[in-house]
Amino acid sequence: MSTIETSPPATPPTTRRRQARATATRTALLDAALEEFAAHGFEGASTRAIATAAGTHQPQINYHFDSKEELWKSAVDHLFGRLDDAVREHLGAADPGWGSRAGFAANIHAFVRAAAGLPELNRIMVQEATIDSERLQWIVERHTRPRFELVTEQWRRLRADGVVADIDETVLYYSLVGAASLAYVNAPEARLLGHDTLADSFIEAHATALVTMFLGADEETAR
Amino acid sequence: MSTIETSPPATPPTTRRRQARATATRTALLDAALEEFAAHGFEGASTRAIATAAGTHQPQINYHFDSKEELWKSAVDHLFGRLDDAVREHLGAADPGWGSRAGFAANIHAFVRAAAGLPELNRIMVQEATIDSERLQWIVERHTRPRFELVTEQWRRLRADGVVADIDETVLYYSLVGAASLAYVNAPEARLLGHDTLADSFIEAHATALVTMFLGADEETAR
DNA sequence: GTCTATAATTAGATAGAC
């Protein structure tokens, strides 16, 4: 029927436009919240400042997210989604998986580049992980634990097969994540020291160096 | 003269006791401030909570330190002093210096152990380094830059001599500091994941692993 | 759904008694 291309009488254009506007407000609030939470921590961030940065007013936060805490959770979920997207993008179509030295190396490379592009993620993580709280418990069960289990499990296998160095998997996890993220978490500090850690040349040198240090020289290449 | 062992008339015991009490209050406030600032960041920390944790009242902070900002600076100075003490202690009497592989290794080992014992230090650093501010500029010029210059200068020399891997010194600095500190900064998170990163066994395995990864296997030992 | 106005709480800092 030809009524398909006309707007349904039950939902007039004004409603649709209002919904689109509401979605835009929500998105703007999420983006602004990420920056504020990353810069000042949950308790130090101001909902007024977030709303102003999003170009709207402070009560909109309670309308769209109920509370400051729910806004934070939504922002963190959104951020981990972007991390997964970025890692997948950097891995490319031919994802080699984690089960070999080359696969683990590709994932380190992709994670370093993703971490550089999303400094807010590790800034929020490091600010929340310093003290036990309901928020930390929420983020650990929802986001950290699955990733921790994946990396440590794969390292354990490679280690058992003698492919990588004889290093405890928890030691490996925190050393690797710390080595991969601090240069971007502390980018403002590095800039004051005279170094641009967000430059492509730094990121590439960093990723390559980490693969060499954590996995050793590639014997395939050495032959 | 025998008057030496009697208390001087100009400074009666009550004054001395009051001064001792004041020093105790100052110290208690500094210790409490370190925990609060490390846990919640500068803006999230409450001077009321700090005073209560120190067993005194909130106006004492303004009396002893003028402002919240001055309290923070005093706490950070105190903390870096403790870091230097801890590193010196872990190095022991026979400090080999930085100028050789063994010396660099000894300093990595000592820094890991010191970082594990002072998690507040890297927590405060990572919270301040995420955004440019007057506090960040203060801490960089006063504490970070001298340490950054020392480490990168020594690495540059060892690298030029072919003693260590061909890795940029800024890449090395942030990878090393990040790898050495995250397990202790994020100790509450690790505990929720079921791992005690503050245990001696973890610290020792961690320090040994970092030396191997960043400096390669010791050829002296390999012979 | 968005706005203004405001309630209720908490923040850092100050005044003044002792």
Added chain:
DNA sequence: GTCTATCTAATTATAGAC
């Protein structure tokens, strides 16, 4: 030097007009 009481400003959340 330490305390109680309080000031001013900022916080999150809510009420109600439009």
